[in-house]
Amino acid sequence: MYHNNLYRLTLFALVLLLTSSCAKNKNEHLIQKESASFCLNDFMKDDIIKVPIEKKAITESILLNAKVEANPDKMVHFVSLVSGVVTKTYFSSGDEVRKGQLLLEMMSGELSQLTAQKSSLQSQILVAQRELESVQEMHRDKIASQRDLIEAQSNLDVLKAELQNTNAQLNLYSASTERGVFQVRASSSGTIISKNVAAGMQVSAEGEPLFTISDLDEVWIMANIYAGNIPYVKQGMPVEITAVPYSNELFFGEINTISQVFDSDERVLKARIVMDNKQGKLMPGMLVDVTVEKEEGLMANAAPVNALIFDDNQHFLVLYKSDCDIEVRKVTPNIQNGNTVYFENNIVEGEQIITKNHLLIYNHIKALK
16 A cells, blocks of 8 residues: 555656646747847848938829930931932841941942043043143144143143042942942941831932931930920939830939920920930830829838838838847838838838848748747
């Protein structure tokens, strides 16, 4: 009996000890989890961007339809100086060309006339030179008069002037007498933005431009300002430009000029934005969107739109105080416009928010709760 009681007491004590130990371990685990905090590691610190909350004027975005155009001051139109038939073209619309490169060749009756005229003048000059030499000898022998000598010299000078003029015309038309064609060469480097000629086409002198070449290092963006937006769009206003081929890229410029003549056909005023285009991304004919901001006259605390995190039908910002003091704060956006979101309360000017890799940090902190 004694031994049975001793056995029961020993077993009870052992169970109590194990239960106490498990409870202790469980409580320690809970305490550790509750006291766990999130700190930025070195990798995260190097790969985040922090910006301060700023008080900004509330603006309203105005979207303007626009089109990229070549700068007309940097365009060269090539027209044919003679009539004829195009035999070959060497470039197409959109190609890059360098000054002096051959654009096209054409056959023309005028080339045959000029070539025959040049040959005839060269023969006449040889005859006139011999006549002048003969008159000079007779003048020395007192047989020919001074008038005869002057007349012979004048005839030779006239023929030389005509030959010079003929050669100038052949050079002007870049004539290749060996191949029997006129050649049109690029007088400047640039991009062919228009081509209105093909092999076999009949062209006339001083007709429509055959090629148009433009330097596209600088382009114009012509934006349409509709009547309702005219009071709000001003010269000098900064603009943001987006184009469909570059959906994740913004181009920045400003309105250089606003036309003072209302376009009655399109019912708009035209605004011109001069853009640097050395990378060649903006091409003539491309449709783009131009955004300008109209100020409402009110101020509010603002943050970049990309800083917002939307989760479970709520909005959050990740605030940075120190590497081990990161706060996830629920916020209520008041107005969202373009790339900026405005808050009525719950956020203070000057507070630092994380705008890059903030979603990763948000998920880490959320997992700790």
